[in-house]
Amino acid sequence: MSQTYKKLVGVLLCLALLFQVASPAVAAVLPAVASGTTVHSNSKAKIDASNVKDGYIMVAYTAKTQKRIKVRVTGPDKSVYTYDLNNTGKYEAFPLSAGEGKYKVGVYENTSGNKYALAYSSDITVMLTNDFAPFLRPNQYVNFTENSAVVKQAAVLVKDKKNDLEKITAVYNYVIKELTYDKEKAKTVRSGYIPDVDKVLASKKGICFDYASLMAAMLRSQGIPTKLVIGYAGNVYHAWIHTYIPEKGWIEGVIFFDGTTWKLMDPTYASSSKQSKTIMEFIGNGSNYSSKYIY
Secondary structure, three states, rough: OHHHHHHHHHHHHHHHHHHHHHHOOOOOOOOOOOOOOOOOEEOOOEEEEOHHHHHHEEEEEEOOOOOOOOEEEOOOOOOOEEEEEOOOOOEEEEOOOOEEEEEEEEEEEEEOOOOEEEEEEEEEEEOOOOOOOOHHOOOEEEEEOOOOOOHHHHHHHHOOOOOHHHHHHHHHHHHHHHEEEEEEHHHHHOOOOOOOOOHHHHOOEEEEEEEHHHHHHHHHOOOEEEEEEEEEEEEEEEEEEEEEOOOOOOOOOEOOOOOOOEEEEOOHHHEEEEEEEHHHHHHHOOEEEEEEOOO
């Protein structure tokens, strides 16, 4: 082996080591995929139940149409979740938020006005890998991939953090400091709105749904179970998150900050209030929040 070749190899090894040191570690992002091993279908729709153990189903409307399409998921606890579904034939992921048991999944097509007719339905029995499964992967409301800007930003934020608590705090503080509440969007947003977390990150503004979806995507991408919650803050329809900390279990709406105090994990109010004492006291009181849907 020539001396020139040895030197070249040495330089390349040094560059590789330097790159590894300089680049933040990216956690393995758990994807939502239509594997095709267990599919319930008819001529109009497909429900891919291949990965229900991981807490989600994939649904696609395959018939050609310009009509509006909806998916209804009824859980073992009788909770009913209704979603819009694209009419282009592409699969979308929907969470099995109610845990283990028998679900009924229906796909509906619009007939007129607000009326819908059943196109296909199937019963699906779910046994989860663990209770965290539905809250670690992307779905329609918390949508991200390993190439998403939010995933890369999250990796930078948690680079030097020692545990999940420090990671959660870093992500939370980033969101409430960098984002501002979009009052105009809040006035004009329509029913069926779905956050695009990368666009929210780029614009650095959004409504409560955007804040919660963005933070949930960041934390899930780092392997931290996170629930996106929709319900009421007082008498206002609102969105926030719950997260899981190994030392405490599921923390229903609160986050540990300074070693002594737990505060509600509501990034929207914390950001838009500019840390005002009144609002911080409100979001620190879990009794002010009532959950309706969990994604």
